[in-house]
Amino acid sequence: MHGLLGSEAAGGESRELFLLAELSQAFAQSLDLDETLRAAADHIIDFLDAEAASVFLLEGEELVCRASSGPSPIAGLRIPRTAGIVGKTLAEGGWKMVRDVNADPDFYAKVDTETKFVTRSIMCITLQAGDKRFGVLEVLNKRDGTGLFSDQDLQVLRVLGTAVSLAIRNAQMAVELMTQNRMKRELDLARELQQQLLPKPRQQPFPLAGINLPAREVSGDFYDYFEVEGGRLGFTIGDVSGKGLNAALLMVRTTSLLRCLGRAGLPLPRLLARVNAELCETATRGMFVCVFAGLFDPRTARLTWANAGFPPGLYRTAGGRYQRLKADAPPLGINTDTQFHEHHLHVGDGALYLCTDGVTEAHDADGKPLDEAGLRRLIEQHAALTPGPRLTALVQSLRDLSRKDDTTLLVLEGREQAGERLMDLHLPAQPESLRRVREAVAASLRKAGCSPAVVDRLVLALDEACANVIRHGYRGTQGLMDLVLERRGESLVFLLRDYAEAVTPARLKPRRPSRSRIGGLGLHFIDTIMDHWEHRKPADGRGNLLVMSKKIG
Amino acid sequence: MNRCETRDEHGYRVVTVAGEVDLSWSAEVRAAILAGLDAKQPVLVDLAAVSYIDSSGIASFVEGYQRARKERLQFGLVAVSAPVLAVLTLARLETVFPIHGDLAAARTAAPRAASA
Numbered sequence: 001m002h003g004l005l006g007s008e009a010a011g012g013e014s015r016e017l018f019l020l021a022e023l024s025q026a027f028a029q030s031l032d033l034d035e036t037l038r039a040a041a042d043h044i045i046d047f048l049d050a051e052a053a054s055v056f057l058l059e060g061e062e063l064v065c066r067a068s069s070g071p072s073p074i075a076g077l078r079i080p081r082t083a084g085i086v087g088k089t090l091a092e093g094g095w096k097m098v099r100d101v102n103a104d105p106d107f108y109a110k111v112d113t114e115t116k117f118v119t120r121s122i123m124c125i126t127l128q129a130g131d132k133r134f135g136v137l138e139v140l141n142k143r144d145g146t147g148l149f150s151d152q153d154l155q156v157l158r159v160l161g162t163a164v165s166l167a168i169r170n171a172q173m174a175v176e177l178m179t180q181n182r183m184k185r186e187l188d189l190a191r192e193l194q195q196q197l198l199p200k201p202r203q204q205p206f207p208l209a210g211i212n213l214p215a216r217e218v219s220g221d222f223y224d225y226f227e228v229e230g231g232r233l234g235f236t237i238g239d240v241s242g243k244g245l246n247a248a249l250l251m252v253r254t255t256s257l258l259r260c261l262g263r264a265g266l267p268l269p270r271l272l273a274r275v276n277a278e279l280c281e282t283a284t285r286g287m288f289v290c291v292f293a294g295l296f297d298p299r300t301a302r303l304t305w306a307n308a309g310f311p312p313g314l315y316r317t318a319g320g321r322y323q324r325l326k327a328d329a330p331p332l333g334i335n336t337d338t339q340f341h342e343h344h345l346h347v348g349d350g351a352l353y354l355c356t357d358g359v360t361e362a363h364d365a366d367g368k369p370l371d372e373a374g375l376r377r378l379i380e381q382h383a384a385l386t387p388g389p390r391l392t393a394l395v396q397s398l399r400d401l402s403r404k405d406d407t408t409l410l411v412l413e414g415r416e417q418a419g420e421r422l423m424d425l426h427l428p429a430q431p432e433s434l435r436r437v438r439e440a441v442a443a444s445l446r447k448a449g450c451s452p453a454v455v456d457r458l459v460l461a462l463d464e465a466c467a468n469v470i471r472h473g474y475r476g477t478q479g480l481m482d483l484v485l486e487r488r489g490e491s492l493v494f495l496l497r498d499y500a501e502a503v504t505p506a507r508l509k510p511r512r513p514s515r516s517r518i519g520g521l522g523l524h525f526i527d528t529i530m531d532h533w534e535h536r537k538p539a540d541g542r543g544n545l546l547v548m549s550k551k552i553g
Numbered sequence: 554m555n556r557c558e559t560r561d562e563h564g565y566r567v568v569t570v571a572g573e574v575d576l577s578w579s580a581e582v583r584a585a586i587l588a589g590l591d592a593k594q595p596v597l598v599d600l601a602a603v604s605y606i607d608s609s610g611i612a613s614f615v616e617g618y619q620r621a622r623k624e625r626l627q628f629g630l631v632a633v634s635a636p637v638l639a640v641l642t643l644a645r646l647e648t649v650f651p652i653h654g655d656l657a658a659a660r661t662a663a664p665r666a667a668s669a
Contacts, residue, residue, distance in 0.1 A: 431577035435573065521611060524644070
């Protein structure tokens with residue numbers, strides 16, 4: 001710097017350019033504002049041959065000296081924002097030069113008195129970005145004989161003022177960026193903590209599975225499931241009004257309350273009433289929480305449910321019929337007098353789909369909202385899959401949609417969990433195999449503790465199912481069939497898989513036998529003997545899967 | 554042990570079935586019943602030794618019954634074993650077919666031909 005400035009021959013304008021270049025570089029390299037400003041003050045007094053230089057920045061109603069260079073440094077000094085020539089410069093904008101301070105009524109002598117510095121001449125320039133003035137750069141006393149600044153000094157100061165303004169603006173933006181980064185890190189942490197609050201996926205077989213896809217760093221949605229005394233499972237899914245951190249904090253509070261009180265086995269109307277009272281007392285700014293809560297008994301596949309302002313739950317029977325479980329109470333956190341009601345549903349082999357608004361308000365590639373009908377189509381599309389892969393497929397479809405809101409999905413499966421395997425038979429699909437089918441099924445059923453009468457009937461149903469595969473599936477061609485018997489809770493489930501041409505489900509109509517009709521009798525036996533049966537497309541898309549179930553014991 | 558034997562007795566075609574009647578050979582039972590009716594003989598099916606029967610076996614009885622009505626010939630099930638009766642009941646056909654305790658009862662229960 002000194003070397004460059006030493007070459008007087010380079011001329012005044014070049015010297016200014018050099019200084020500007022030096023300062024700009026220093027400013028660009030440092031993000032520490034105070035350090036940068038002090039270096040700037042040093043350069044400025046050198047260059048202008050001044051005794052002192054200070055940078056004042058506006059903080060509220062005060063001007064604070066952030067950097068100072070000279071015999072009596074005043075960094076940290078605070079003066080009223082209107083005080084002295086500095087204050088007047090800020091108020092009026094532009095620049096001021098006072099050749100003799102003693103003759104100027106605006107001079108603020110207090111600082112001199114405190115620092116023992118004798119001010120004779122002052123140059124001030126406003127620091128600003130756009131229209132926004134945020135400080136003043138002040139230079140005191142020319143070192144040469146007169147102690148007074150020249151017009152040329154003022155021109156230089158005006159150029160330097162612009163550079164310093166930009167440097168300050170950059171540094172402030174850097175600070176804001178760092179603050180933002182810090183906040184982002186904290187939000188990431190909040191998100192991580194929030195995700196940890198969601199229940200961990202359980203070892204299969206387990207009837208509940210959920211997913212939460214936050215639209216932002218943190219989510220106002222939640223779902224939860226937990227063991228309740230008496231072998232039941234409690235679950236909740238909810239949506240807090242609003243988004244962002246407030247909603248996330250309310251979500252954490254609500255889910256904790258629901259879990260804590262729900263675990264104790266409180267009946268649902270009382271559970272919701274307690275949490276509602278708590279939220280009414282403490283919820284802020286009109287925030288509220290939509291909740292669907294359930295108690296499921298895996299042994300009987302019975303569900304008790306209550307819906308407070310949550311979108312209708314979609315219950316799909318194994319046969320593909322739908323039932324909507326609608327809210328009959330307002331959301332929690334609105335009215336302390338709200339009455340909540342519980343309802344019952346035999347889930348059986350069906351499944352219950354619970355989704356927050358984010359799911360049905362998602363948009364497809366054409367910008368059309370998914371809505372409830374769209375959601376049903378998605379469910380149907382994946383209905384043939386087993387529960388685990390079905391949820392994965394549903395979530396993948398939801399991910400493909402454009403989502404503006406948090407998206408949360410909880411699925412309750414009746415009894416379609418993998419059960420204890422009692423039999424696994426692979427046979428050629430030919431009439432000669434039927435005897436082996438009957439023997440193997442009878443042996444397995446006897447071992448499972450079925451009474452002789454039940455054994456006889458189930459053997460008939462399985463024989464008929466296999467005969468159907470042979471006659472109508474393979475129609476005399478060669479092929480294989482797999483027959484699996486599982487115990488799921490109190491039910492026996494029979495899975496008969498073939499690799500023949502896919503059957504049109506409409507063709508599978510049991511017919512009440514009559515004097516005049518013979519066809520459909522086998523299916524009539526299956527229909528009469530089994531509690532439930534359905535034809536499905538296997539997950540790999542080949543052949544047919546007949547699923548039959550019978551409650552025993 | 555699966556067996557399907559035919560004999561003519563007192564003007565009746567008696568089809569005696571034994572064992573487990575399923576898709577693998579129920580066609581044999583069907584053929585025996587229809588052969589009797591084709592020969593214009595009343596048919597009695599003895600089921601005393603049947604330990605299992607499926608819908609294809611039941612279907613052969615339904616077909617026999619229908620053909621017999623058309624031909625105005627007698628058709629009946631005789632000495633129906635418990636397993637067969639259970640399946641007939643399941644099919645709600647236990648009151649459709651004439652069921653007789655033994656061959657003698659079948660012969661006295663109804664004329665040999667529906668037209669007679």
